[in-house]
Amino acid sequence: MIRALSKCKVLSLDKFKRYYCTDNFIDYEWSTTFKNKSGKIKKSVLTGQDRSSSVKPSNNLEFLNKHGLLMKGIIPSEQVPIESSGIIDPSLESTIIIERIGDDIDYPIKKLDTLNNLYDENGDNVVVMDPSFEKKKSTRKKKPKEPKEENVYSETTELSAPGDQPKPKRKTPKRKDTTVDNLQVKESKIEEVKIDQTPPLDMKPLKLKKKKTVVDYIINSDNIKNYSNWLYQIKEYNIDIGSNYNNSNSKEEEVSISSGNESYSKQFEWDRVVSECNKMVFGNDSFRRLQKEAINAILSNKDTFISLPTGGGKSLCFQLPALIGKDAGVNIVISPLLALMQDQLSKLKSLGVPVETLNSQLSISERKRVFQELNNINCSIKLLYVTPERFSGSDFQEILVNIHDRGQLKRLIVDEAHSISEWGHDFRPSYRRLSLFRKQFPGLPIVALTATATDRVEKDIKSSLQMRSIVNIRSSFMRSNLIYQVRLKSQDSQSVLTDIYAYISKKYPKESGIIYCATTKDCEIISEYLSSRGLDTCFYHASLKPSQRIQLQNDWTEGRFKVVCTTIAFGMGIDKSNTRFVIHHTIPQSIEAYYQQTGRAGRDGQTSDCILYYSKFDLILLKKLMANSDKRTKLSKEPFQDEVYPDETDEDPEEILKQLQANKNDMLDNMVSFCVNTKECRRVSLLKYFSEQSKPCKTNCDNCISPHLPHELDQSNTQERVYSRFSYQPMKKKKKSNKNISYDDVDD
Ligand SMILES: Nc1ncnc2c1ncn2[C@@H]1O[C@H](COP(=O)(O)OP(=O)(O)OP(=O)(O)O)[C@@H](O)[C@H]1O
Numbered sequence: 001m002i003r004a005l006s007k008c009k010v011l012s013l014d015k016f017k018r019y020y021c022t023d024n025f026i027d028y029e030w031s032t033t034f035k036n037k038s039g040k041i042k043k044s045v046l047t048g049q050d051r052s053s054s055v056k057p058s059n060n061l062e063f064l065n066k067h068g069l070l071m072k073g074i075i076p077s078e079q080v081p082i083e084s085s086g087i088i089d090p091s092l093e094s095t096i097i098i099e100r101i102g103d104d105i106d107y108p109i110k111k112l113d114t115l116n117n118l119y120d121e122n123g124d125n126v127v128v129m130d131p132s133f134e135k136k137k138s139t140r141k142k143k144p145k146e147p148k149e150e151n152v153y154s155e156t157t158e159l160s161a162p163g164d165q166p167k168p169k170r171k172t173p174k175r176k177d178t179t180v181d182n183l184q185v186k187e188s189k190i191e192e193v194k195i196d197q198t199p200p201l202d203m204k205p206l207k208l209k210k211k212k213t214v215v216d217y218i219i220n221s222d223n224i225k226n227y228s229n230w231l232y233q234i235k236e237y238n239i240d241i242g243s244n245y246n247n248s249n250s251k252e253e254e255v256s257i258s259s260g261n262e263s264y265s266k267q268f269e270w271d272r273v274v275s276e277c278n279k280m281v282f283g284n285d286s287f288r289r290l291q292k293e294a295i296n297a298i299l300s301n302k303d304t305f306i307s308l309p310t311g312g313g314k315s316l317c318f319q320l321p322a323l324i325g326k327d328a329g330v331n332i333v334i335s336p337l338l339a340l341m342q343d344q345l346s347k348l349k350s351l352g353v354p355v356e357t358l359n360s361q362l363s364i365s366e367r368k369r370v371f372q373e374l375n376n377i378n379c380s381i382k383l384l385y386v387t388p389e390r391f392s393g394s395d396f397q398e399i400l401v402n403i404h405d406r407g408q409l410k411r412l413i414v415d416e417a418h419s420i421s422e423w424g425h426d427f428r429p430s431y432r433r434l435s436l437f438r439k440q441f442p443g444l445p446i447v448a449l450t451a452t453a454t455d456r457v458e459k460d461i462k463s464s465l466q467m468r469s470i471v472n473i474r475s476s477f478m479r480s481n482l483i484y485q486v487r488l489k490s491q492d493s494q495s496v497l498t499d500i501y502a503y504i505s506k507k508y509p510k511e512s513g514i515i516y517c518a519t520t521k522d523c524e525i526i527s528e529y530l531s532s533r534g535l536d537t538c539f540y541h542a543s544l545k546p547s548q549r550i551q552l553q554n555d556w557t558e559g560r561f562k563v564v565c566t567t568i569a570f571g572m573g574i575d576k577s578n579t580r581f582v583i584h585h586t587i588p589q590s591i592e593a594y595y596q597q598t599g600r601a602g603r604d605g606q607t608s609d610c611i612l613y614y615s616k617f618d619l620i621l622l623k624k625l626m627a628n629s630d631k632r633t634k635l636s637k638e639p640f641q642d643e644v645y646p647d648e649t650d651e652d653p654e655e656i657l658k659q660l661q662a663n664k665n666d667m668l669d670n671m672v673s674f675c676v677n678t679k680e681c682r683r684v685s686l687l688k689y690f691s692e693q694s695k696p697c698k699t700n701c702d703n704c705i706s707p708h709l710p711h712e713l714d715q716s717n718t719q720e721r722v723y724s725r726f727s728y729q730p731m732k733k734k735k736k737s738n739k740n741i742s743y744d745d746v747d748d
Pocket of ligand 1 (some may be wrong): 284285286287288291308309310311312313314315316450451573574575581599600603
């Protein structure tokens with residue numbers, strides 16, 4: 001009986017004849033069918049008798065073997081002699097079809113653990129076709145008793161066929177589960193596939209040359225790294241990481257990890273599975289600083305406070321643990337912005353991770369589907385992203401109780417946790433309601449993450465969330481590849497634009513960057529100006545439709561526009577690694593905001609510029625913006641968020657508002673002090689603000705390179721000394737700078 005098992009193509013056929021596999025006990029045969037460009041078919045049978053394991057495994061077939069796509073059984077002595085296979089001309093476009101001949105073969109027989117390269121000895125990629133894909137897919141749909149698997153598959157079917165590799169038991173020699181049967185029924189049904197000399201690296205459906213009964217997908221080393229494939233691998237580990245919140249043995253002290261603390265750097269039983277997950281699902285070769293410790297703390301079910309710099313890789317710290325453990329349940333992720341949420345969701349979905357959101361952007365049917373899945377006894381969702389407003393809604397609380405009662409609620413993750421604090425730069429009243437989680441589910445851990453927390457904000461976050469026995473993962477906020485510079489902003493708006501244009505066109509004419517502006521109008525004017533001078537520029541602000549914003553963000557991320565002129569609507573979570581510059585056309589409202597926004601630059605570690613144009617006259621405008629956002633806070637409407645609003649808080653709204661205004665004044669005050677400081681290294685000033693000590697950069701900031709003259713930035717010869725404990729004193733109106741500004745014109 002002949003059974004089509006797999007089809008593969010190799011880059012050149014003369015390489016193929018040298019391929020072999022190294023199993024010494026498998027006893028069956030291979031045949032190869034070669035088809036050249038003119039359509040002539042030659043077939044050669046490889047018999048597997050005297051098998052040897054002495055051969056170093058390093059070729060394409062072994063690669064297939066490793067990934068369970070191919071049986072083994074070819075050894076050097078069974079190489080296809082060039083004569084026997086006839087007209088094999090590697091330069092021709094050709095097809096190779098590999099068939100297994102013989103019965104009683106378990107699938108896959110065995111994984112060769114020694115194999116670790118995904119390429120052949122010449123560094124070439126391999127492309128594998130799995131003809132049983134369609135068959136397996138349709139059969140799975142008929143298996144209602146395995147809803148968990150079905151969910152995983154349905155999640156990944158369209159996106160990544162490798163997630164649909166069969167999931168066999170490995171040690172039982174003859175199994176009769178449906179997966180194997182599916183493969184075995186593929187008798188003689190060999191699909192022909194057109195092959196290029198250059199292997200396509202993107203996953204996409206291939207055009208079948210003749211028969212179109214099977215939809216095939218290319219599997220390659222990129223999309224093999226995905227959740228389902230990894231899931232298949234880890235079945236053997238079956239790690240039970242426990243489900244209980246672990247605050248029993250540590251008293252009220254916190255464990256702090258920055259460096260040298262061994263508690264969470266030591267070996268854990270899940271080390272291997274965590275590393276493999278990092279590699280296979282997320283595609284990372286290693287962990288960044290303190291990521292591993294953060295993951296260990298989270299997997300130990302501790303309350304964990306993670307404070308890493310911008311671009312430090314905080315997302316992985318909570319996304320990876322959500323996938324670990326045989327009883328990994330649902331992780332609730334609080335995220336402040338829909339755009340940020342959407343970004344993480346699409347990244348995770350592209351990796352095949354079962355992740356969902358409940359937000360106002362969902363259609364009714366999508367929402368229904370997510371609700372159904374959350375109520376499913378075998379709920380497959382690992383990460384559920386919601387805004388804080390959604391979280392505090394009673395319908396969502398009901399769902400949480402339901403999931404918890406089934407034992408599937410895992411932990412609460414609060415991203416951008418500084419938004420909890422009234423002293424944080426992005427305070428959101430609804431974040432305060434997250435304390436509900438500890439009250440409702442005292443047995444579950446809480447994880448908080450931020451890149452911009454002063455000591456005071458950190459304390460506030462921890463107490464608001466009622467975190468206990470906390471593991472603190474804290475690393476320096478220093479971004480040593482960023483060059484900070486403050487320039488005095490001319491009152492002549494045209495000259496600022498000219499200056500910006502000269503800088504970009506001279507230094508980064510083809511690179512990506514962001515220009516932060518105070519108002520939507522500024523965004524448009526600056527964008528228009530730069531475009532008219534030939535730069536690929538667009539503008540982005542909250543007044544645009546969500547679909548436009550998504551499109552613009554994609555365009556910028558993919559390099560169709562180089563420079564984006566934006567309000568703060570474009571900020572947290574923006575992750576384009578080769579952003580070479582961030583320009584502030586107007587002073588930001590706080591040092592935290594400045595650190596966040598400049599943190600978009602240089603995420604690939606390359607030197608990048610952060611230029612801030614400072615003018616004391618802009619403070620008038622900022623005052624208006626802040627008053628405007630206070631007004632919105634007062635109304636308890638957070639228009640850029642979700643449509644669910646929290647109940648009134650217990651606190652007096654007037655009091656809250658007053659406090660907020662005072663805090664904001666302080667924050668702006670600090671920002672102004674930073675700008676007008678003409679002596680201190682910018683990096684030292686920034687880090688000092690976050691209670692960190694550091695040495696002067698000497699070469700990476702304006703103050704170190706060429707200190708300003710004292711009067712240049714502080715303008716102390718003027719009557720209106722607005723910096724240094726700046727507070728909102730009425731200032732003389734400078735009509736020129738704000739005449740076009742109305743409340744409707746601003747963005748927050
Ligand atoms: N271990 C790793 N190896 C390689 N790349 C990584 C690793 N961890 C994270 N990254 C990448 O680093 C980038 C930044 O990560 P992430 O967005 O999580 O940073 P962040 O700490 O949340 O930053 P921010 O607070 O500025 O948004 C992402 O593109 C991510 O894929």
